[in-house]
Amino acid sequence: MASAGSSASCTPPAPAGGLPGSMETIYRSVVGNLHLSPKIMRFVLSKECQDKRDDETYRQYMDRLRTEAGQEHFTNKEWKQAFSFNAKTFETVKNSDEQDVTAIHCLLKNLYTKVSKVGRKDHAELLKKLTDVKDWRNTAFHNLQAVHNDSNFSDLKAALVDLIDEAGRFYSLPPVEIDAKKWELENESMNLVALNKESIYYWCSRLLMSGKEAVRHLWEERLSSEELLLNSNPIKVKRLDVFHAPQIKTGPCDEEKVLPYIKIFETFEEILVVTGVAGAGKTTLVKNIVLQFINPPQGVDDYLSSFDQFIFFECRDRTTEKLSDIIKDHFNDLCNELGHQVHVLDAILRLRVLFIIDGFDEVNKNSLKVVNEILKKTWRRNCRVLITTRPHVVEKKLAPLLRRCDVSSTQYEILPLKKLADQLVFLRRYEAALSGDTPTGEMTRSFESLSEDVRSQFLEPINLVHFCEMHKHLPEEISTWRSPGDVAPSKLRLYRKLISAKLVDWIDEDLDVLVDDMFALVGAEALELLRDNVVTFSETEFGAIKRRCQVKLKGDDKFDPEVVLSVVLKEHKPLGLNRSSSYQFKHKSEQEMFAGHYIVQRIVGGSDDPLYSILGVTKEGMRRSVDRNQRPPGAPADVREMAEPGLWSRLLEWLRRLVKPRRPLEP
Numbered sequence: 001m002a003s004a005g006s007s008a009s010c011t012p013p014a015p016a017g018g019l020p021g022s023m024e025t026i027y028r029s030v031v032g033n034l035h036l037s038p039k040i041m042r043f044v045l046s047k048e049c050q051d052k053r054d055d056e057t058y059r060q061y062m063d064r065l066r067t068e069a070g071q072e073h074f075t076n077k078e079w080k081q082a083f084s085f086n087a088k089t090f091e092t093v094k095n096s097d098e099q100d101v102t103a104i105h106c107l108l109k110n111l112y113t114k115v116s117k118v119g120r121k122d123h124a125e126l127l128k129k130l131t132d133v134k135d136w137r138n139t140a141f142h143n144l145q146a147v148h149n150d151s152n153f154s155d156l157k158a159a160l161v162d163l164i165d166e167a168g169r170f171y172s173l174p175p176v177e178i179d180a181k182k183w184e185l186e187n188e189s190m191n192l193v194a195l196n197k198e199s200i201y202y203w204c205s206r207l208l209m210s211g212k213e214a215v216r217h218l219w220e221e222r223l224s225s226e227e228l229l230l231n232s233n234p235i236k237v238k239r240l241d242v243f244h245a246p247q248i249k250t251g252p253c254d255e256e257k258v259l260p261y262i263k264i265f266e267t268f269e270e271i272l273v274v275t276g277v278a279g280a281g282k283t284t285l286v287k288n289i290v291l292q293f294i295n296p297p298q299g300v301d302d303y304l305s306s307f308d309q310f311i312f313f314e315c316r317d318r319t320t321e322k323l324s325d326i327i328k329d330h331f332n333d334l335c336n337e338l339g340h341q342v343h344v345l346d347a348i349l350r351l352r353v354l355f356i357i358d359g360f361d362e363v364n365k366n367s368l369k370v371v372n373e374i375l376k377k378t379w380r381r382n383c384r385v386l387i388t389t390r391p392h393v394v395e396k397k398l399a400p401l402l403r404r405c406d407v408s409s410t411q412y413e414i415l416p417l418k419k420l421a422d423q424l425v426f427l428r429r430y431e432a433a434l435s436g437d438t439p440t441g442e443m444t445r446s447f448e449s450l451s452e453d454v455r456s457q458f459l460e461p462i463n464l465v466h467f468c469e470m471h472k473h474l475p476e477e478i479s480t481w482r483s484p485g486d487v488a489p490s491k492l493r494l495y496r497k498l499i500s501a502k503l504v505d506w507i508d509e510d511l512d513v514l515v516d517d518m519f520a521l522v523g524a525e526a527l528e529l530l531r532d533n534v535v536t537f538s539e540t541e542f543g544a545i546k547r548r549c550q551v552k553l554k555g556d557d558k559f560d561p562e563v564v565l566s567v568v569l570k571e572h573k574p575l576g577l578n579r580s581s582s583y584q585f586k587h588k589s590e591q592e593m594f595a596g597h598y599i600v601q602r603i604v605g606g607s608d609d610p611l612y613s614i615l616g617v618t619k620e621g622m623r624r625s626v627d628r629n630q631r632p633p634g635a636p637a638d639v640r641e642m643a644e645p646g647l648w649s650r651l652l653e654w655l656r657r658l659v660k661p662r663r664p665l666e667p
């Protein structure tokens with residue numbers, strides 16, 4: 001049986017049959033493209049590399065050929081340019097058993113064009129035949145209609161026979177060897193007339209047939225809209241209507257280039273890391289990529305067309321520990337068929353899959369296992385992995401992990417919206433989406449009227465969305481903003497207003513005191529979770545918060561704390577059945593804001609506790625995590641010392657935004 005790990009040699013065994021005609025046609029095409037084509041290409045490669053030693057990697061082999069021909073070795077840059085995202089693979093592998101048609105085509109092309117061999121014939125015709133075979137795969141897998149046609153398989157076979165003939169001419173093979181190869185091809189093809197559920201190609205076919213529909217079912221509704229706090233009840237806008245295509249720049253080590261985000265897929269490495277500060281739009285970007293995969297936009301370059309499938313994983317997930325569980329979430333019906341989960345996982349790794357890992361900065365013990373497994377299992381296959389993260393964990397956590405997994409990566413950063421014109425374009429989309437396409441322009445006018453200094457608080461998409469929310473609820477405050485420091489307190493007042501609106505008709509107590517208590521409760525919780533780098537509450541943890549959030553109502557009405565908590569928290573429905581919901585703040589930056597506010601209140605409220613104790617860490621622990629470069633301009637030395645890159649510095653940022661401390665913040 002052909003399995004994910006033993007692809008090269010054997011034909012899938014004789015069939016057990018039973019599915020409709022079109023499935024058989026697709027199955028044949030899959031076996032043709034994933035089994036026969038690479039097999040014949042490997043035959044060509046074996047002729048080209050007859051003098052390659054078994055213990056040589058392809059890079060070592062090609063460097064040796066160059067030395068023998070009096071040429072320079074490949075420089076790393078030249079190698080990368082020649083092999084693009086197959087560069088690392090052919091630097092490491094010693095045989096091509098695991099490689100698909102695209103990778104083998106790339107290797108052969110470079111062997112013909114980048115190294116000299118004595119007496120080499122003109123390779124143009126052979127390369128053309130190889131390209132024909134390689135292109136079959138893409139055409140077939142991205143246009144299922146094409147594979148529904150039975151002639152597809154016979155045409156592919158004819159292309160393979162042509163390739164064998166041309167290889168025979170090019171390498172001057174004896175006719176008996178060429179005939180034997182053609183006979184072998186014919187013989188194997190004859191064995192493929194029906195289906196075999198045990199074959200990995202059967203599951204690849206099933207994934208091609210129904211996989212896209214399965215992921216559409218799972219993700220489309222979840223991701224296609226986003227909720228805004230524009231009313232006492234949240235308003236939904238369509239994500240694609242408000243999506244602002246971000247600009248990115250390449251990571252710190254490369255020459256700085258500003259690019260449209262789709263260019264990340266043109267990179268040479270298998271791992272793409274997209275960084276961005278809080279609210280820069282990392283999650284929104286990957287959600288948009290998922291939506292575009294599900295519904296490719298018409299008339300635009302389909303930059304995702306090289307992928308057969310995608311898998312989306314959020315690092316904040318605290319319960320999933322294995323890749324197979326994610327696969328089950330994505331393709332539940334297929335996996336449930338007589339316990340074929342393992343087959344589906346093996347099959348998915350044979351296709352070209354884009355793995356999206358969102359929010360690496362939120363990774364926990366369990367989700368780290370999943371990330372590790374993805375990196376290990378996808379490496380040297382057809383997959384690519386897109387990881388988003390806030391920047392502060394790249395050096396400390398992500399880069400060492402990638403090094404341990406021996407994978408190469410490229411880093412990109414989402415750029416802030418610095419220009420007024422870009423900020424206005426962004427706001428206009430939201431204004432149009434919220435006004436049923438008849439925007440008055442009031443929101444953008446209000447934004448334009450702000451001083452440049454104040455506008456500098458709105459460089460990230462999340463802050464521009466907050467501007468929309470404040471424009472709706474607190475328009476009078478916007479006109480009072482004189483300096484950047486005026487903005488953050490308005491955001492807290494917005495929450496006060498929303499919570500008060502929920503309670504005003506139901507209580508006799510002093511509303512302000514009640515809201516203060518709510519803020520303290522939520523803020524303490526936010527801080528505790530952040531300390532453990534947790535951004536989701538389990539159902540049990542949420543239950544504990546609800547029990548602490550008690551309000552005495554007028555009359556005999558029973559208070560449901562969820563009504564108030566829903567202003568700051570949202571439910572995250574699980575992907576899999578039989579799993580419970582989790583809860584999270586509307587956005588991580590809001591969790592940080594509430595935590596920051598809580599700390600401020602403890603300090604201005606006259607708490608005698610030292611800062612480290614309010615933060616819930618030891619004095620030593622806090623000193624160890626000092627980052628002296630993080631000192632904000634003008635901040636006293638002891639304030640600087642609480643600033644670890646990451647959490648503490650972000651909380652400090654909130655402290656600075658929310659209040660001018662009346663006493664020095666002593667650790």
Ligand SMILES: Nc1ncnc2c1ncn2[C@@H]1O[C@H](COP(=O)(O)OP(=O)(O)OP(=O)(O)O)[C@@H](O)[C@H]1O
Binds near residue numbers: 242359587
């Ligand atoms: N490209 C965009 N177009 C339109 N709105 C956006 C865009 N990016 C972000 N937003 C808005 O900003 C909010 C926050 O963005 P998002 O959650 O994607 O940021 P993030 O970088 O993942 O933040 P964090 O690191 O804090 O998780 C989104 O919910 C959305 O309202």
